[in-house]
Amino acid sequence: MLDIYIWFYTGCALVILGSIGTVIGPGVKDPIVRTLNTEVAAVGLSMIFLSYNHTIALLTFVASTVIMTMILLRAIVRLEEMGAKV
Amino acid sequence: MITGDLFNFTLFVALIGIVNIGLVGAVKLVDVLDSAFQYGIIAMIASLPLFGGAATILAATGTLSLIELSHLSLVTPMVQFASVLLLMGIAGETGIAPFYATKAEMFRTPGSPFLVIIHLSSLLVIVRAIEILLIINKPF
Amino acid sequence: MTGAEVLVPSVVSPLVVSLYKPAILVGLLTGFIGLLGIAFKKGDLTALILTDIVGFAMLIIVAAVATDLAEALVLPGLVVELAEILAISEVLMSREMRKTGKNVSLIPLPLSLDMEILETAPTFLAIILIAYGAFLSGFTGGAVAGVGILFYVLSRTIRGVPSTLWEGVAGISGVAWVLWLIGFLMFFVTPQYWLLALFLSAFGVLIKVASKVGLIGVLGREEFKREK
Numbered sequence: 001m002l003d004i005y006i007w008f009y010t011g012c013a014l015v016i017l018g019s020i021g022t023v024i025g026p027g028v029k030d031p032i033v034r035t036l037n038t039e040v041a042a043v044g045l046s047m048i049f050l051s052y053n054h055t056i057a058l059l060t061f062v063a064s065t066v067i068m069t070m071i072l073l074r075a076i077v078r079l080e081e082m083g084a085k086v
Numbered sequence: 087m088i089t090g091d092l093f094n095f096t097l098f099v100a101l102i103g104i105v106n107i108g109l110v111g112a113v114k115l116v117d118v119l120d121s122a123f124q125y126g127i128i129a130m131i132a133s134l135p136l137f138g139g140a141a142t143i144l145a146a147t148g149t150l151s152l153i154e155l156s157h158l159s160l161v162t163p164m165v166q167f168a169s170v171l172l173l174m175g176i177a178g179e180t181g182i183a184p185f186y187a188t189k190a191e192m193f194r195t196p197g198s199p200f201l202v203i204i205h206l207s208s209l210l211v212i213v214r215a216i217e218i219l220l221i222i223n224k225p226f
Numbered sequence: 227m228t229g230a231e232v233l234v235p236s237v238v239s240p241l242v243v244s245l246y247k248p249a250i251l252v253g254l255l256t257g258f259i260g261l262l263g264i265a266f267k268k269g270d271l272t273a274l275i276l277t278d279i280v281g282f283a284m285l286i287i288v289a290a291v292a293t294d295l296a297e298a299l300v301l302p303g304l305v306v307e308l309a310e311i312l313a314i315s316e317v318l319m320s321r322e323m324r325k326t327g328k329n330v331s332l333i334p335l336p337l338s339l340d341m342e343i344l345e346t347a348p349t350f351l352a353i354i355l356i357a358y359g360a361f362l363s364g365f366t367g368g369a370v371a372g373v374g375i376l377f378y379v380l381s382r383t384i385r386g387v388p389s390t391l392w393e394g395v396a397g398i399s400g401v402a403w404v405l406w407l408i409g410f411l412m413f414f415v416t417p418q419y420w421l422l423a424l425f426l427s428a429f430g431v432l433i434k435v436a437s438k439v440g441l442i443g444v445l446g447r448e449e450f451k452r453e454k
Contacts, residue, residue: 023263057300119321126314
C-alpha cells in the first residue's frame with residue numbers, strides 16, 4: 001500500500017504545474033493547446049479526490065471534465081470558423 | 087432563499103448568477119452580449135470565494151445548519167475569514183458594488199428586458215446574505 | 227462542548243487534519259495563478275479557459291474538508307461550473323456571430339466513428355459492463371452499466387442496424403426512479419423492512435442511472451441520423 005501523502009502531494013504538484021502551464025506554458029497562443037493544458041490540472045485534482053476517498057465526486061468530475069473540454073473545443077472551432085478575433 | 091442551510095443559500099446565489107446571464111444573453115445586441123460575457127466571467131470567478139467560504143465555515147465549525155451556527159458561542163478568525171470570502175462571492179454573483187461596472191452597460195441599453203427582475207433579485211439576496219453573515223458572526 | 231471539540235471532532239483522522247492546510251494553500255495558490263492569468267492575458271477565449279482553472283481551485287478548497295458532507299458539496303459545485311461555462315461560451319459565440327455576421331453549423335465536428343473495435347467487440351464488452359454494473363448496484367453500478375448500454379447503442383448505430391429497441395427506455399427510467407423514492411420512503415415509514423428498502427433504492431437507482439446514460443446513446447443516434 002502506497003503512502004497517501006505521495007498521492008496527495010503529486011496531485012498538488014500536478015494542479016499547480018498544470019495551472020502555471022495553462023497561463024504561461026509553451027505554445028499557449030493556440031487556444032487548443034491552452035485547453036489541453038487544463039487537463040494536467042484536472043488529473044492532479046482527480047488524484048486529490050482519490051486521496052480523500054471521494055469516489056462519487058471523482059466519477060462526476062471525470063464526466064464533467066470531458067463535457068467541459070468538449071464545450072470549450074466546440075467554442076474554439078466555431079469561433080475560428082467565424083474568423084473572429086478573440 | 088429562506089433556507090436554514092448555508093450551502094443551500096450559496097447554491098441559490100450561484101443559480102441566480104447563471105439565470106441572470108441567461109436573461110441578459112437573450113438580448114441580441116453586441117454591446118449587451120459583451121456586457122453579459124463580462125458579467126458571466128465575474129460570476130464564474132466569484133464561485134471560488136462563494137463555495138470556498140461555505141466550505142471554510144464547514145471546516146471551522148463542523149456544521150452548515152444556520153440554527154446550529156447561531157448556537158455556537160465562539161467566533162474564530164477562520165470564521166471571519168470565511169465570512170469575508172462569502173461576502174466577496176455574493177457580491178460577485180449578484181453584481182453589486184465593486185463589480186457593478188460589468189452590469190452598467192446592460193442597464194444603459196434601452197432594449198434590454200427583465201432589468202427589474204435582475205435588480206430586485208440582487209437586492210433581496212443581499213438582504214438575506216447580510217442576515218446570514220450577522221447570524222454567523224454575532225457582532226451584537 | 228468546548229471549542230476545540232467543535233473545531234476538529236475526534237472521529238476525523240489526524241492524517242486528514244494534517245492535509246488540510248497544504249490543500250487550502252494549494253487551492254488558494256491555484257486560484258491566484260488563474261486570476262493573475264485572467265488579469266494579464268488579453269482575449270475573451272483565454273479568460274473563458276482560465277476560469278476553468280479557478281473552478282478547480284474552488285473544488286480543491288471544498289474537497290479539503292474531507293467529510294462525506296464535503297463530497298456531497300463537490301457535486302453541485304461541479305454542476306454549477308459546467309452550467310456557467312456552457313452559458314458563457316454560448317454568449318461569446320452568439321456575440322461573435324452578431325459581430326462577424328457569419329453563420330456556422332451548430333456542431334462543427336464531423337462525427338465519423340468508423341473504428342474496427344465498434345464492429346467486432348461491442349456485444350461482448352457491453353455484456354461484461356452491464357453484468358458488472360448489476361453486480362455493483364447503486365449509483366456506481368448504474369454508471370458502469372450505462373456505459374455498456376451507451377457503447378452498444380453507439381456501435382449498433384455505426385453498423386447501421388435500425389434499432390427501435392430502446393424506445394421504452396425513458397419509461398423504465400421513470401418507473402425505476404419511483405422505486406428508488408419508495409425505497410427511501412420506507413426507510414422513514416417502516417424502518418423494520420430496511421433490507422427491502424435498501425434493495426429497492428439500490429436497484430432503482432441502478433436502473434435509473436443506467437437507462438439515463440443509455441438514453442444519451444439514443445439521442446446521439448438521432449443526431450447522427452440527422453447529420454447524414
